[in-house]
Amino acid sequence: MRGGVFTLLSSALLLAQDAVAIAPDAVSVAGFKAPSWVLRRDGGSNYACKCYPGDYCWPNNGQWQKLNNTVGGNLRVNIPPGAPCYNTFKGPLGDVKTYNKAECDKVTSNWYNEQFQIELPAAGLWTYFTNDTCRPTTTPTDTCTLGYYPVLVIMAKTTAHIQAGINFARENNLRLIIRNTGHDFLGRSVGWGSLVINTHSFQDIKFSDQYRGACNYSGSAVTVGAGVQAFQVLKQANALKPPKIMVTGECATVGVAGGLVQGGGHGPLTNFHGFLADTALQFKVITADGILRTANSKTNADLFWALRGGGPAAFAVIVEATYKTFDDKPSAGLNLDIDTSHTTNATLFWEAVRIFHGYSTHFVDNGLYVYYELGTAGQNLHVHPFVGIGKTPEELQAVLKPMFDDFAKIGIKYTSSAANFNTFYDLYNAMFETEVAGNSALTGGWTIGRKDVEENHPAVISAFQTVLGAGSFMVGHMWSAGHGLPKNQWANSAVNPRFRNVVDKLITIVPIGGNAPLADKAAAQHRLTYVVDAALRNAAPNGCSYINEADPFQPNWQEAFWGDNYPQLLQIRKKWDPEGVFYSVSTPGTEKWEQIETGTRLCLKL
Structure with a gap:
């Protein structure tokens, strides 16, 4: 076939x-x-x-x-x-x-x-x-x-x-x-x-011990073709001596030179190096006029800035990207589960969730990355895993001890297991669970700001309950994109400045068949926008939204996705794609589409 x-x-x-029918006169559309x-x-x-x-x-x-x-x-x-x-x-x-x-x-x-x-x-x-x-x-x-x-x-x-x-x-x-x-x-x-x-098919991967380019950087780097996925480049980086690592998403099958970096690109190393966009050194791209160009801090600098978190499929087609790489380190990980096998008491379960999430600022301030799912199987908190890059198991346990002490005080039972690895790459392969394709759902999401946890945490947990009560579930990613990145570099990429004070990025999922009746699809979209995500937006006003994992139909998406960066991104879009050749929902310049x-x-x- x-x-x-x-x-x-x-x-x-x-x-x-x-x-074909006889063509009428060409229609003129202003702009x-x-x-x-x-x-x-x-x-x-x-x-x-x-x-x-x-x-x-x-x-x-x-x-x-x-x-x-x-x-x-x-x-x-x-x-x-x-x-x-x-x-x-x-x-x-x-x-x-x-x-x-x-x-x-x-x-x-x-x-x-x-x-x-x-x-x-x-x-x-x-x-x-x-x-x-x-x-x-x-x-x-x-x-x-x-x-x-x-x-x-x-x-x-x-x-x-x-x-x-x-x-x-x-x-x-x-x-x-x-x-x-x-x-x-x-x-x-x-x-x-x-x-x-x-x-x-663009699968080239090339490592450099000393990158020499337009950026003020002379460390190790990797150049990848547009088709390269995270697991491919990480495997080759790990084989270097000494082993290297780069910022990638939590999911190993994601491509690292396209929509990921154009949306920002968060992952387990975000605590240390910011977004993938923050580590980008240069792109080779094809713009809407069909011309192959180089974009870096000196050449087409406005385009370079926009490509680093300004919106996927909005400014150009990336055919090659160069990123910083970093020395890999011994790492420790720990899994945690609390579900109906531990308690059927909803009040007790939600108190455990409150304790867990209340330590989000503590986790990221101590360099941990935390990936968790909430409500995927009813009353279920599934943390797989807590990640301590560069930490021993004892150091990881010391960071988590206050949480476990609080669990003991309320008498909640749980299942936990820890492991130690020679590199983060080994942990990545062993402890992160394989994701699946082929399912149908609407996806939304919001982030929780540090200030929201410190000053409004009961409302945050109440919002979590609203999400699950509306037939949705959540995936959380605890990190701080401003923790390990020098503040004078925060504005070098186009990601929303609010991300620098985020401690938890949530994905919300509302299951719905793509072939469901139109009325049912409309109702599901309304529930996602105005019940599920609205609860999170109201409880966490210091948060923002991540374009690659969010509801594109949320109100005021320009502010939610890019904040104060949006006006500049809009002007760059008009410059590089004045005819609207590229389109991606709710990205700069798509207001009339x-x-x-x-x-x-x-x-x-x-």
Whole structure:
């Protein structure tokens, strides 16, 4: 199936697009130069929209053929991952017979495997924003449609392929998506009617003992291609002598040169070195005009600043990134669980949660990173793990002793286990749990400021109870992005200044099927925005929101995501992408953009 159907030249799917309607005069949209807009009316408002299959401006077969030649035959028609389980994929470019039992069995058995989904051309690891279409099934006669998956994919192998894709999308006013791993909670790796540029093949990793570049830095560094994932670079860094480490996310499958750094990039080393964005030394990028550029503190410095936390898929496509690396250290870790096997008394359980979370400032001030889940299985506090980088088990236990003493005072039982490791990398592989793909949910989140814990902690715990009571659950990350980073470096990246005083970053999850009735989806979104996350926002007014793990539809998202940095980011966006070639929900400059007609067409409100 993949050898024929996915190769554009061996299919006839695009031939139907040669018979298009006579094109009307090009629509002029103030401030945007794209030659072809599609006028629509939705909800009483007028819109100018990107071009989609069936529109007069959708490229014809000859144009797609020319693009395919330009990108070395790497343009593919996209078919949803679950299609081999169906007799027919009913796509926007034509029907395709897709049933293949062996392929279906493979997809079904690997559906929840992150790396399997990552290696696919245009899958989203979490399926809500795909419209949850065409999931694996045991009934081949069911209907498989494209849903909100992209229409076509460029499997880019060179920078020239990326440039060609950007130019083609700009010249034809297509919705463009940049995908590396699809590791995204907000659906930014998929999009109805879109063209995707897949950058996952860019796998180069190069280490340097003494980086010499524009930044005032001469230590060790690593340069990675756009497709490199955390587990890949960490493994190679650990093999160096002495072993090195870099700031990455908690999840090992995340790409380290794209959306992670553009959103900021927090992880277990954030206490010591800030965000991944704070460690960036240089980028090679392709901007919306299709030009390959270097961005660092001396060359295109405004772009360099914006790429360091100013918003994913907003300013340019990163093809290569250079980061600082650091000496790895012996580390200790400890797991903690309190659940119904320890107590069924809700009052006692929440008192234990209050004690645990009340020590968040103590934990981060002592250099700990804490990853925890709350309410994933009802009354459940799952801390896996407490991380003490550079600490012995005795030193880690000493930091945690006041918490355990308070647990003893209230008589709460718990399960705990500790371990010691030669390096943090060893701890990372042994103690962080594997995450899964393939589930459907809405994701929100908020952060808890130091002042909120110190002055308003009872309200914070009450907000936690509201979150769980609304059918949601939470994932917490305790760190301080201002703890180990010199204050004179805080403004060097575009991340929200409020993050420097955060001690806990929360992800909230509201389970909902992507194919649920529209009324149910609207109700779930309302519950996330105005019940779940609103409780956290009200209880923690000194917090902020992290663009990669948050509700993009929250009120005043500009302030929540970037604070005082937003006006400058908006001006930089207008400079580098004046035509709106790139789009990512709720990023600088997207105020006038909406996905109308049940979240399909991307349009400018007139």
